Amino acid sequence: MRKFIAIGLVYAIVQILIMTNLISGYFQATLVTIGINIILAVSLNLITGFTGQFSLGHAGFMSVGAYVCAIVTMRMPTIPGFILGVALGAVAAAILGFLVGLPTLRLRGDYLAIATLGMSEIIRIIFLNLEVTNGAAGLIGIPQFINWTWLFIFTVGTVLLLSNFVKSAHGRACISIREDEIAAEAMGIDTIRYKVIAFIIGAACAGIAGAIYASYFHYLEPNLFGFLKSVDVLVIVVLGGLGSLSGSMLAAILLALISTYLQSFPEIRMVLYSLILIIIMIFRPQGLMGSREISLSVFSKLGRNKLWDRFKSQKGGQ
Amino acid sequence: MLEIRNMDVHYGMIHALKDVSFEVYKGEIVVLIGANGAGKTTTLRTISGLQKPTNGQVILNGEDITNVSAQQRVKMGISHVPEGRRVFPGMTVLENLELGAYLRRDREGILEDLEKVYERFPILRDRRKQTAGTLSGGEQQMLAIGRALMGRPDILFLDEPSMGLAPILVQEIFDIIQSINKSGTTILLVEQNANMALQIADRAYVMETGSIVLSGTGSELMSSDEIKKAYLGG
DSSP states (O other): OHHHHHHHHHHHHHHHHHHTTOSOHHHHHHHHHHHHHHHHHHHHIIIIIISOOOOOOHHHHHHHHHHHHHHHHHHSOSHHHHHHHHHHHHHHHHHHHHHHHHHHTTSOHHHHHHHHHHHHHHHHHHHHHOTTTTGGGOEEOOOOOOOHHHHHHHHHHHHHHHHHHHHSHHHHHHHHHHHOHHHHHHTTOOHHHHHHHHHHHHHHHHHHHHHHHHHHHOEEOGGGGSHHHHHHHHHHHHHHOTTOHHHHHHHHHHHHHHHHHGGGOTTTHHHHHHHHHHHHHHHOTTOSSTTOOOOTHHHHHHHTTHHHHHHHHHHHHO | OEEEEEEEEEETTEEEEEEEEEEEOTTOEEEEEEOTTSSHHHHHHHHTTSSOOSEEEEEETTEEOTTSOHHHHHHTTEEEEOTTOOOOTTSBHHHHHHHHTTTOOOHHHHHHHHHHHHHHOHHHHHTTTSBGGGSOHHHHHHHHHHHHHTTOOSEEEEEOTTTTOOHHHHHHHHHHHHHHHHTTOEEEEEESOHHHHHHHOSEEEEEETTEEEEEEEHHHHHHOHHHHHHHSOO
């Protein structure tokens, strides 16, 4: 219950700030980027952080969602058309995840990473050569439907869906595959099936993120979804902590804010950005959150003065 | 209750198991001994479905399960404690045990078995909130066995439970194996520690380079000159 009040509060505060123009149009774009990156990062975290399958193909799934949504909404520029576009985008990405996952998830570690990387490059080349995606020139004038409300619904929805999944028995099965695949199999867990399920859910969410991208920035070209996009998402996941959804969210917000504020130093922007990443990884090699989660009970614990108690007992011991 | 008929396994070009046949009867402790690379682990992995045989049959309670998936075999009452313990290091002891009952849906029975495991291994109760990776080798072995028991198996496979443990712990683990057997679980044990294993075995098979070369009761094999020379140090 408290969780939902907190979620509602975040929504209301930002909505008021937007209506009173305290959040500029430029910063709204940053908000959308944050939302998209959160969805991408938590869904890749399901595949890489929780299930332990190293995937470099997230940009591929994202691009499928983006193009499907764009093509649908350009033909049906209405709210139902938009919802249909997002849904079809997610479904198309999920189907692709299934088709790619079934043969490749028998591979392990580096081999899987290379296979998924190849898959996302193939998708990019296909979009580059298709008529309906307008090739390298890309699609322009995609109707914009995404606003703060829609963004919030999709982002919170994805996060809630995934956090429920990882806490369920299915999620436990996925984590056991990461921990020890042979032992998981010996326990009677169908490892291939769970790897494919994680892949499908992750791909569908990436498809939603792509659809949001298409619908907000109203321009798409295949090169937006290259190898580097997949790496960007992976950076967020690793930085936040493999196996921590709140870590992914925290890292997505942090990195978006850092790169927004670094815009003021265009010459050395990427140098600073990389430096910050290196420093964080040196001091927190397990990621910002490790595999822990932030929960609201942290605040109530603080309220009970735990830190103060510890401080007092330390003093008493001297 | 378990019968292996003319089983062959290949790893690529390597012929790992050659025409292996043996039987395990209900209530027995059967031991497979042999040197490194004799095919003991491969045999276990094939019976529990983690490895596909190129030839031969696995028969459980009169039913041919050669083409049944590993998951299904767990449901049919086979539990496998893999070599090297393989607990889930990042999960707590309790979570490890719960995963052992992954395929079961009877809440009451699971809690009952959890209590039994805690009774058998009191140390696991004390450490139930600790992550498994922080346990000592012996505790991890107990956890691995406890986790397998959570599946309420009819037959339990143990792959080198004494590996890397101090002698006093080895004795303890073997006592535990005997007591599990007494409470009604059939046991198929793979061991390099031939001396200890033969002491508790009802029957034993000796493997060498992929084939079974000798078989007999535990005491028969212990007094056999060949075995003494090759495995018991004198």
